[in-house]
Amino acid sequence: MKGNGLTMNIDKRAVDSLIEESQDLQSDALRESYGSLEQLRDIGASRKGKTPDQDSIREYELGRRKLLKAGGFGLGVLASSGLISTAWGQRVAAEVQRPISKRVEVDVQIFQTAVSLELLAIATYAAALELDFISGNDVIRTFAETTAMQHTEHAAAFNAQAVELGGASQQMTNPKYTPIVEDAKPTLTDALAVVKLAQTLEEVAADTYLANLTMLTDPNFRTLMASVLGVETQHLATLRAVGALLEGGVPELIAIPTDLAALPAAAGSVAFPEPFEKPNLASPPEEGAVS
Amino acid sequence: MTTEQEEPIDVTTSIEEVTPGESHLARRGIFGVAAGGLAAAVFAMRGDGDNTETVAAGGRAAGAAPASRRSPAAAPAPRRRAAPTEGDLAIGAIAASLEVLAVNTYGAALDAAGSGALGEVPPAVAEYVTVAKAQHEAHRDAWNGVLTASGKEAVTWAPPDLEQTVNDQFAMVTDVAGAAQLALTLEGIAAATYLSVLSKLESTDAIALAGSIQPIDRQHMAILTFALGMYPVPDVFASVDDAYTGPGAPTAMPETR
Numbered sequence: 328m329k330g331n332g333l334t335m336n337i338d339k340r341a342v343d344s345l346i347e348e349s350q351d352l353q354s355d356a357l358r359e360s361y362g363s364l365e366q367l368r369d370i371g372a373s374r375k376g377k378t379p380d381q382d383s384i385r386e387y388e389l390g391r392r393k394l395l396k397a398g399g400f401g402l403g404v405l406a407s408s409g410l411i412s413t414a415w416g417q418r419v420a421a422e423v424q425r426p427i428s429k430r431v432e433v434d435v436q437i438f439q440t441a442v443s444l445e446l447l448a449i450a451t452y453a454a455a456l457e458l459d460f461i462s463g464n465d466v467i468r469t470f471a472e473t474t475a476m477q478h479t480e481h482a483a484a485f486n487a488q489a490v491e492l493g494g495a496s497q498q499m500t501n502p503k504y505t506p507i508v509e510d511a512k513p514t515l516t517d518a519l520a521v522v523k524l525a526q527t528l529e530e531v532a533a534d535t536y537l538a539n540l541t542m543l544t545d546p547n548f549r550t551l552m553a554s555v556l557g558v559e560t561q562h563l564a565t566l567r568a569v570g571a572l573l574e575g576g577v578p579e580l581i582a583i584p585t586d587l588a589a590l591p592a593a594a595g596s597v598a599f600p601e602p603f604e605k606p607n608l609a610s611p612p613e614e615g616a617v618s
Numbered sequence: 619m620t621t622e623q624e625e626p627i628d629v630t631t632s633i634e635e636v637t638p639g640e641s642h643l644a645r646r647g648i649f650g651v652a653a654g655g656l657a658a659a660v661f662a663m664r665g666d667g668d669n670t671e672t673v674a675a676g677g678r679a680a681g682a683a684p685a686s687r688r689s690p691a692a693a694p695a696p697r698r699r700a701a702p703t704e705g706d707l708a709i710g711a712i713a714a715s716l717e718v719l720a721v722n723t724y725g726a727a728l729d730a731a732g733s734g735a736l737g738e739v740p741p742a743v744a745e746y747v748t749v750a751k752a753q754h755e756a757h758r759d760a761w762n763g764v765l766t767a768s769g770k771e772a773v774t775w776a777p778p779d780l781e782q783t784v785n786d787q788f789a790m791v792t793d794v795a796g797a798a799q800l801a802l803t804l805e806g807i808a809a810a811t812y813l814s815v816l817s818k819l820e821s822t823d824a825i826a827l828a829g830s831i832q833p834i835d836r837q838h839m840a841i842l843t844f845a846l847g848m849y850p851v852p853d854v855f856a857s858v859d860d861a862y863t864g865p866g867a868p869t870a871m872p873e874t875r
Contacts, residue, residue, distance in 0.1 A: 474851070476854075480854045537826075540816065540825050540826065540829040541822040546816075549817055550813065551855075556829070557813065558851060558855060564836075568844070583844075585844055590740060592742055593742075593745065594745075595747075596745050598841050599750075599834055599838065602757065603760070604833040605830065
């Protein structure tokens with residue numbers, strides 16, 4: 328193990344078996360998720376050649392202006408942390424304040440932006456897996472590989488929705504956070520730095536999907552969005568716990584089977600610091616939209 | 619819908635009626651009537667201004683033409699409303715009752731731990747139970763705040779059928795692992811229920827509240843799963859399979875991994 332001296336124990340065969348079993352169990356849910364595509368194709372076909380619903384776009388713009396004034400889409404967090412005046416903060420602010428496209432339906436933009444976040448997460452975990460202190464550790468490698476696979480499924484599901492609704496498939500990583508991740512790569516010199524970066528990306532995705540719930544008008548879209556939201560927040564919870572154990576100097580406790588008796592008390596609650604998830608870092612629908 | 623006196627919420631009428639075709643993902647869409655049918659009935663009776671402005675998702679699925687059959691020209695954006703509908707309140711009451719059950723169960727676990735009935739309790743487990751209980755209290759209070767702000771009574775009871783099943787299970791718990799397993803089951807039910815109702819809720823406030831709680835329950839699940847020695851994020855997509863479907867629903871506890 329390199330980097331920060333991370334050493335972990337894992338029964339890899341047991342973990343792989345658990346993952347395989349759980350994925351079998353949810354195959355029904357996946358099939359049902361994709362089962363809504365027929366209905367989406369109808370909606371997409373009905374939109375063909377039509378101007379996007381301007382009422383919907385106006386309604387979103389109105390809510391968006393209110394949200395921006397209130398420091399939404401991460402601007403409040405940037406301002407309160409003093410980061411708004413930095414180059415990074417300015418880049419984020421510029422992206423957030425970009426006007427929404429009137430040529431693409433809001434729900435399509437929402438799915439395209441979601442895909443862009445998923446693709447960035449996949450690329451980031453892939454980059455992390457090239458680092459010795461990640462690929463050389465069974466626990467972290469298993470988490471990175473499994474999480475990247477899950478994000479791949481999410482991206483495919485969201486892209487399928489966008490395309491079936493008549494939109495373009497998003498194939499690019501998120502334009503706001505991609506340069507930020509690129510800038511961060513040289514600083515990824517130990518596992519904790521990687522965990523922190525991944526934590527940020529998972530939080531952005533989760534906050535975005537949470538904010539999307541009140542903007543998506545079709546109930547099925549909400550269900551899909553929330554089904555991914557729930558998983559991203561579990562990634563976030565796991566990363567928070569792993570990060571805390573690394574920071575606490577007990578990396579050996581990041582292990583399966585778990586040494587429950589040895590875990591510090593904080594490990595029981597660090598993963599969920601607030602009783603309610605808030606869309607503090609939500610990306611607006613147009614951020615990763617393509618036409 | 620605010621009244622001078624608090625009104626009790628009767629959710630029993632929503633139990634056996636399921637709005638068909640509401641969600642392709644939901645298997646046990648027991649909340650369908652609560653969110654769709656009941657709301658539609660209430661709106662029909664009220665006939666006030668709000669009614670004409672509200673063409674929210676659940677109501678549309680329950681009573682109007684499906685999206686695929688609407689003509690593009692006549693497909694305006696659904697008018698969203700912030701204030702909860704009657705259907706939302708019925709769902710909120712069931713959500714509050716599930717939160718009461720979670721609070722009671724974690725409270726019982728703390729009592730059992732304090733009495734030594736669970737054997738030695740690791741510090742992380744004690745911390746988890748304390749914080750998770752407090753968060754479920756916050757969730758319960760949030761739903762009750764929604765209910766009382768709309769002139770309804772706060773919910774102080776757990777779903778009797780599910781509570782009985784949980785109590786039966788809890789009586790067999792003799793150690794921390796057993797308590798964690800039961801907690802994981804309850805969190806799974808709560809998270810699946812919130813996911814399920816997100817397709818039924820109509821108002822933005824109710825959607826935002828349910829959406830902000832479901833992730834926390836999923837996070838509780840991740841830590842419990844890890845504590846039990848399993849991979850913490852086994853699912854690619856969260857599922858509605860274990861959603862609680864209201865009083866009168868089958869009370870068998872779902873299988874856990």
